[in-house]
Amino acid sequence: MEAFKQFTDWALARGVTLDGISTHKFPGKGFGFTADKTLEIGEIVLFAPVSILRTAHTVPKSISKRIGKISVNGLLAAELAMDTSGFYAPWRGALPTKQEIEDSIPFMWHPSLQELLPSASLSLLEKQKEKLSSDWAAVSAAFSALSYEVYVYHWFIVGTRTFYYTSQKLTNINHDDCLALIPLADVFNHADVGCEVTFSPSGYHIRTDRRIEKGEEICISYGNHSNDFLLAEYGFILVENKWDxxxxxxxxxxxxxxxxxxxxxxxxxxxxxxxxxxxxxxxxxxxxxxxxxxxxxxxxxxxxxxxxxxxxxxxxxxxxxxxxxxxxxxxxxxxxxxxxxxxxxxxxxxxxxxxxxxxxxxxxxxxxxxxxxxx
Ligand SMILES: C[S@@+](CC[C@H](N)C(=O)[O-])C[C@H]1O[C@@H](n2cnc3c(N)ncnc32)[C@H](O)[C@@H]1O
Known part of the structure; x- marks a missing residue:
């Protein structure tokens, strides 16, 4: 909990604003946000300035130039895996642990369990394997000291926490590569219907999509995803999922x-x-x-x-x-x-x-x- 407090203070000091919500630990979900008071529809509960985003453009050239062609997920993971700067240390300290990722993400499961995944999850798993192996080939060729285990962990940390992001600088980029990490906004858990997330030149605003009572968990939607998709990509399924x-x-x-x-x-x-x-x-x-x-x-x-x-x-x-x-x-x-x-x-x-x-x-x-x- 102390690590989370340090992380929240760090983000607030860098221009993130929270209004009426705070972080809370949920059984089986890790951290998320709850409403500290009754919130009306349309209230901004979190703002994250552009300056806090991590995108393909914020990765130091000493990393991106050496790696060459790679997915944005793969590039952000490489930076995070090798980041020893101290700048992002409070954020890194509040991320799910390697064990938590290994327990939840089917990519990490025992092959006998993987074989029992529904076919839609299995085909996503196959795609992850291809994408990760191509990213790892690019990263390991450039940074031979980085271990595969450390890279895989960060690859899934990035994969489970990025937001859709596009900017004028990003031209000719495919949809899967329009990604940004947003410290603190990445603590929102998913629901099939959730707060509205909008991007403007100043940053990301997260607004309530309905009245939310004090103490309720407050979620965003990661997209109109089926449970097979959520399982393969995020390591959980919903009990109620209108998109299933x-x-x-x-x-x-x-x-x-x-x-x-x-x-x-x-x-x-x-x-x-x-x-x-x-x-x-x-x-x-x-x-x-x-x-x-x-x-x-x-x-x-x-x-x-x-x-x-x-x-x-x-x-x-x-x-x-x-x-x-x-x-x-x-x-x-x-x-x-x-x-x-x-x-x-x-x-x-x-x-x-x-x-x-x-x-x-x-x-x-x-x-x-x-x-x-x-x-
Ligand atoms: C963007 S992070 C959200 C913050 C995360 N709970 C944490 O502690 O850092 C996404 C991850 O949170 C968890 N998660 C998000 N929504 C969930 C839900 N509705 N049920 C269970 N786990 C959820 C999953 O582990 C997912 O991969």
Whole structure:
């Protein structure tokens, strides 16, 4: 707690302002903010001046020039990992520990646990591996004394704490590289709906999006992310998540012939199929119709769009979905059994996996009972 007080004082002395909120430790979440008084909608609770940001431009040239081509996440991690300046010491002292990162981030989990991740988290994990290994190749070639473990820890510290940032200096930069670290603002935890975060030439303002009672946790939203995404990228899942969905590609794509897959590809309807709360996405509704209607009519449908009303094919589509989703229910039950049978990994890691598969099972049964009641 002392480290957090020092960190907060350090940030306030550098122009960050807090109004009506203070840091607090939450079980299972690390630090976050709570409201010290009742806050009305639209109140600015935190301001962070541009001068406190860490971006690709604030990394000393002695580091960035030596490393060369690297992701911004990778560059910020390299600077943080090698920073001994003392300037950022109070911030570093309040960051989650290496152990906390290793326990929560699936990248660090035992491979037997990783194998039991839902497919959407697994594919994000594969992308992380590629990105990290390319960043590490660039950093280790330039700074051979830096250890891999230290770098990986800082890579995930950066990955779990950056904000979207763009400036006039940043041209030709891809969306994933528009990143800034904002000490103290990075203490906000995530909720599916949270405070509004805006950037202006003076800095970042964080404003309440609703009335918040004294003592309530006050969150921002890291984006409209599903629980599979939050798990892979941030190491947690939400109990209530209005953006939650499961990816259906692995069960929908095998339903099509080679020729139909080509047709889907040409129409840009091949993949990114999802089930959220109790509906399948528009892409799924359209794609599955290719299995029920003549190709010419399907092309017409793609060009003109599917109306809001159910069409003559809906019952067929529902039946196909029902048959395709059924085996996933067994997969979810099987995964829970496999998690329970594991003799490795932490209790908290197994609990998060078990809960996620239960959520997936519930999403499926809710949707399937809706389909059944339609027939
Ligand atoms: C930007 S940091 C937020 C501050 C962090 N809690 C700390 O102690 O420094 C993001 C990390 O906080 C944790 N976190 C954020 N929102 C959470 C939530 N709703 N539930 C559980 N953990 C959460 C996760 O470990 C995530 O990777």
């Amino acid at each position: 969905e499961i990816v259906l590609d692995e069960i929908i794509l095998p339903l099509f012939s080679e020729e139909q897959l080509r047709e889907l590809n040409e129409a840009r309807f091949c993949g990114k199929f999802a089930l959220s709360k109790d509906v399948v996405c528009y892409r799924t509704q359209v794609a599955v119709r290719l299995l029920c209607m003549p190709v010419k009519r399907w092309r017409h449908l793609v060009a003109n769009g599917l109306g809001d009303d159910e069409d003559e094919y809906q019952a067929n589509v529902d039946r196909i979905l029902m048959d395709a989703l059924n085996p996933l229910l067994n997969v979810a039950c099987e995964k829970i059994k496999q998690v329970d049978a594991l003799h490795c990994g932490l209790k908290s890691q197994k609990e998060i996996l078990r809960t996620r598969w239960k959520q997936i099972h519930l999403l499926l049964t809710t949707f399937m009972s809706k389909l059944e009641s339609n027939t």
